Amino acid sequence: MRPIFASTRRLYSPTITTNALRLLWVLLILWGELGIYFWSISPCRWPTSGEASHALLISDAQINVPSLQPTSSFPYLRDFIFERFLRKSWHVTNRLKPHVVFFLGDMLGSGKSVRNEAQYAELVRKFKSTFPLEASIPRYHLPGNNDVGMGLLASPTIRTYYQKHFGPLNDMVILKNHTFLALDAPGLVDEDYQRNARGVSFDHWEPIPGGAVEAVRRAATILERYRPLVLLSHIPLYRPDAASCGPLREKGTIHRGVGHGYQNTIGKQTTAFLMKALDPSIIFSGDDRDYCEYTHEGTSFGVAGSIPEITVKSYSPAPQIRRPGFQLVSIIDPMNSASQPSLLHRSCLLPNQSSIFTAYIWWSVLTLCILLILNVQRVRYFRLTKPIGLSLTPSPSTNNHTSPLLHQDTGALSPVWSPHTPFIPPTSPRPQIPSSFRTPMAPGTPTFRATSGPAISQGFGSPMLSPQLLSPMHDDEDSMFPDRYTTQREVRSHPNDEEWTPIGRDDYFDSSSQVGHGIDEPQPFSPPSQFISAPGNGLTHHRRQSSVSLGWSWTFVLKGRRRRITLRVPRLSTCWSGCKDVVEVLRDADRRTLLRRRRGIFASTLIESISVFWPAGVVWLVINCCVF
Numbered sequence: 001m002r003p004i005f006a007s008t009r010r011l012y013s014p015t016i017t018t019n020a021l022r023l024l025w026v027l028l029i030l031w032g033e034l035g036i037y038f039w040s041i042s043p044c045r046w047p048t049s050g051e052a053s054h055a056l057l058i059s060d061a062q063i064n065v066p067s068l069q070p071t072s073s074f075p076y077l078r079d080f081i082f083e084r085f086l087r088k089s090w091h092v093t094n095r096l097k098p099h100v101v102f103f104l105g106d107m108l109g110s111g112k113s114v115r116n117e118a119q120y121a122e123l124v125r126k127f128k129s130t131f132p133l134e135a136s137i138p139r140y141h142l143p144g145n146n147d148v149g150m151g152l153l154a155s156p157t158i159r160t161y162y163q164k165h166f167g168p169l170n171d172m173v174i175l176k177n178h179t180f181l182a183l184d185a186p187g188l189v190d191e192d193y194q195r196n197a198r199g200v201s202f203d204h205w206e207p208i209p210g211g212a213v214e215a216v217r218r219a220a221t222i223l224e225r226y227r228p229l230v231l232l233s234h235i236p237l238y239r240p241d242a243a244s245c246g247p248l249r250e251k252g253t254i255h256r257g258v259g260h261g262y263q264n265t266i267g268k269q270t271t272a273f274l275m276k277a278l279d280p281s282i283i284f285s286g287d288d289r290d291y292c293e294y295t296h297e298g299t300s301f302g303v304a305g306s307i308p309e310i311t312v313k314s315y316s317p318a319p320q321i322r323r324p325g326f327q328l329v330s331i332i333d334p335m336n337s338a339s340q341p342s343l344l345h346r347s348c349l350l351p352n353q354s355s356i357f358t359a360y361i362w363w364s365v366l367t368l369c370i371l372l373i374l375n376v377q378r379v380r381y382f383r384l385t386k387p388i389g390l391s392l393t394p395s396p397s398t399n400n401h402t403s404p405l406l407h408q409d410t411g412a413l414s415p416v417w418s419p420h421t422p423f424i425p426p427t428s429p430r431p432q433i434p435s436s437f438r439t440p441m442a443p444g445t446p447t448f449r450a451t452s453g454p455a456i457s458q459g460f461g462s463p464m465l466s467p468q469l470l471s472p473m474h475d476d477e478d479s480m481f482p483d484r485y486t487t488q489r490e491v492r493s494h495p496n497d498e499e500w501t502p503i504g505r506d507d508y509f510d511s512s513s514q515v516g517h518g519i520d521e522p523q524p525f526s527p528p529s530q531f532i533s534a535p536g537n538g539l540t541h542h543r544r545q546s547s548v549s550l551g552w553s554w555t556f557v558l559k560g561r562r563r564r565i566t567l568r569v570p571r572l573s574t575c576w577s578g579c580k581d582v583v584e585v586l587r588d589a590d591r592r593t594l595l596r597r598r599r600g601i602f603a604s605t606l607i608e609s610i611s612v613f614w615p616a617g618v619v620w621l622v623i624n625c626c627v628f
Contacts, residue, residue, distance in 0.1 A: 014604075017374055018611050021367055025616035028363060033623045036351045037092045040323075046096070047330040047344035053176050056098035057327040059234075059286030060314035061086065062146070063127040064109035068119065080624075081353075085317060086130050087628040089350045093326060094133075100175065101133060104286035104312055105144025105185070105234030107166070112149035112158060112261060120161040140173060141166040142182045144234040144287065145262050150186040151193075153261040159187075170215035172222075176331045178343065179226040181219045181278065185235040185285075188212035189263055192270045202273040213273075220277045228281035228334070230343065231274065235263060236285040236311050237296065238271040245292035245311070248347055250321055254288050254311065264288070275301035282343060283309040284327065289318045291325065291347055310345060317353045324350040367612060371605045379601060 046054050064082070066075035107127050114120045133139055148159050148169075163169060169184040191213055195205050207213035223229055236254055245253050257264040264287075266274075274280075275296070283296075292311035298304050313325035326348055334342045551568030570578075 014374075014378075014608060017371070018608055021370070021612040022615050025363070025367070025612060026619055028359075029616045029619045029623070032356045032359065033088070033620060036356065037088050040351045041092050041096070041348055044096070044328065044346070044348035046328055047346050048332065048340070051336060052330040052332045052344075054097070054099045055175065055180075055329040055331060056093070056096070056101045057104060057232075057284055057312050057329060058101065058131075058315045059104035059312040059326075060106040060144075060289060060316055060318070061103065061127065061131065062106055062109040062314070062316040062318075063123060063130060065119075065122060065126060068110040068113060068123070082316065083126075083130060084624045084628055085353050086315070089315070089324070090131050091628065093348075093350075096328070098137065098328075100173075101137060101139045102180070102182070102232060102284075103131075103139070103141045104232060104284065105142040106146045106287065107141060107144070108147050111147045111162070112145070112153050112155075114158065114161070117161050117164075120158070121165065124165040138173075140171060140180075140182055142232055142234050142286075143169050143184050143186055145186045148184075148186055150189060150261055150263065154186065154190055169210070170212060172215075172219055174226055176333045176342070177226055177335070178331055179219065179223065179229045181215070181229060181231050181280075183215065183231065183233045184212045185233045185266065188216075188270060189235065189266060192267055202269070216274065216277050223278070228342065229278055231278060231280040231283045233266070233283065233285045234287050236265050236288060236292070237274070237283060237309055238265050238268045239294050239296070239309075243294055245290070245294060248291045248293065250290055250323075252290070254292055254294075262287075271296075272301045275303050275307065279303050280307060282345075283307065284329075285309060285311045286314075287311075289314040289320045310347075313347065313349075315350070322352045322354070326350070364613075368605065368609055371608050371612070372601070375601045375604050375608075 046052070063086075064079060066079045108120075108123045111120060111123055114123070143159075143162055143166075147166075148162050149155055159169065169187060171182040173180040173182070188211075191208055191211050194208075195202070202213070205213065207217065219229070238256075239254065241253070241255050243253060254264060275298070288311050290311070291313045292309075294309050294311075296307040296309060298306055310327065312327045313323075314321060315324050315326055317324055328346045328348060330344045332340070332342045332344075551566060553564055553566045555562065555564050557563065
């Protein structure tokens with residue numbers, strides 16, 4: 001049964017459980033803060049390679065600062081976690097090496113509510129630091145309703161801020177003989193309200209200079225040369241309320257709706273105007289946060305064929321979705337794509353941030369439960385398990401002056417001694433305090449045994465219990481240095497001599513001894529007093545004496561007696577042994593505390609939980625504060 005008890009004791013050891021839980025938590029943090037991001041985009045590849053240009057589409061980054069969201073609970077903490085998610089997501093997304101990046105609006109979370117250009121510049125600066133790009137990679141931006149406002153929140157001043165920091169509101173880009181039209185969708189909606197208020201159709205409408213309608217008509221004039229056309233709009237185009245968004249959408253569909261500073265879809269007449277003027281081959285939109293794939297029937301707008309529209313997932317976490325995402329687009333020159341479409345796209349997903357923190361919470365609860373259960377089991381183990389030690393049972397035929405027979409038990413009390421009882425050599429039980437703590441001035445030497453002189457007269461018969469006189473008594477010795485404890489004494493003639501002398505050198509000679517003895521030849525330096533080693537330790541004692549540690553000894557006289565102070569440089573092995581002894585003493589103290597009072601279980605659980613969590617906390621801070 002002893003091996004079973006030993007293995008059980010190791011299982012309940014705080015050192016093993018704490019280190020195992022520490023390792024598990026560090027691995028969990030590494031996976032939740034880094035590994036899951038790389039794993040999420042591992043299946044994400046460009047639809048085609050070779051001569052294709054790779055365009056990365058990102059929608060709804062929603063960068064914000066705490067000063068612009070005073071109504072939010074814990075704005076600084078929310079902003080910190082939100083920004084770190086975007087930085088880590090962009091780090092793994094940028095490894096796909098896109099040739100061009102399009103941001104489909106709502107780069108800023110509260111650009112429409114800024115009070116001056118300094119606040120707007122702060123938002124833009126934070127956005128660009130969160131999404132850094134190499135100078136050789138072009139980036140284009142579409143205005144969103146949170147970037148420039150819409151309706152009553154639309155301000156010419158904010159639009160001026162946008163153009164200064166992001167670029168034109170409407171833009172055209174030519175890639176592989178494809179025309180990409182970046183449309184100012186909020187401006188188009190505002191212009192559509194003005195047109196409806198005047199009751200004028202698009203055919204007779206005089207466009208606002210620099211507005212969205214003028215940009216659409218200008219793009220229609222160059223389509224004969226650069227086709228096909230790809231329309232980029234922040235707001236999705238009109239579709240029926242019951243229209244399906246395909247299997248990749250998480251829930252629901254896109255419904256028509258309008259509110260203070262937003263509109264879910266572009267109006268039906270405005271959508272028809274865009275279809276007739278541009279006849280796009282494909283449309284990419286954002287704003288809805290969730291993925292949606294819908295096909296517009298061209299016959300409904302007087303255009304031949306079908307026109308697909310892809311609403312790109314939000315790149316930032318949102319309550320409407322579990323997993324954010326982005327879109328990859330491969331563009332091939334139409335002259336070289338006779339056997340396949342000239343434009344291919346694919347949706348990619350990012351990790352679910354809420355599930356990461358939920359996993360942290362559940363693992364924390366599980367860790368606390370494990371520690372509590374193990375502490376309860378330790379208390380039961382130390383209460384029910386009998387210690388293995390020595391038992392001294394006197395013989396019935398002996399009197400009080402007869403020495404008892406020592407023998408070892410295997411877990412229970414020893415039986416009564418009889419003449420037929422076999423003799424078992426005695427062994428010392430494991431002490432509560434390590435031997436190096438109990439032996440003064442002997443950090444690197446073996447434990448020595450000394451006996452007491454007066455105990456000889458007691459007449460103990462056992463050789464193990466009866467004291468031994470280790471050296472003869474001398475009348476000229478004082479009580480501070482009895483001969484029964486030492487083998488030799490150092491004698492000096494001049495008690496007032498004080499000096500520092502190196503120890504551990506065999507070739508050192510004491511100069512003060514020459515004066516004291518009045519001789520010309522140098523006398524060898526007598527070694528300091530030593531205890532006599534225990535029997536059987538001669539080899540160890542000799543080995544330790546051969547490797548003397550570095551140190552200094554100071555001899556001085558105090559109150560008529562010669563004193564010696566020795567300073568030794570501790571060895572590394574000695575320091576390590578001392579640390580282990582300290583840990584052992586603290587562990588025994590913790591066990592005794594658990595046995596004394598029941599409240600120690602919960603206190604020990606709390607202390608061990610802190611000991612388990614702090615390495616993982618350090619790793620989390622390093623990743624989120626130093627790496628990203």
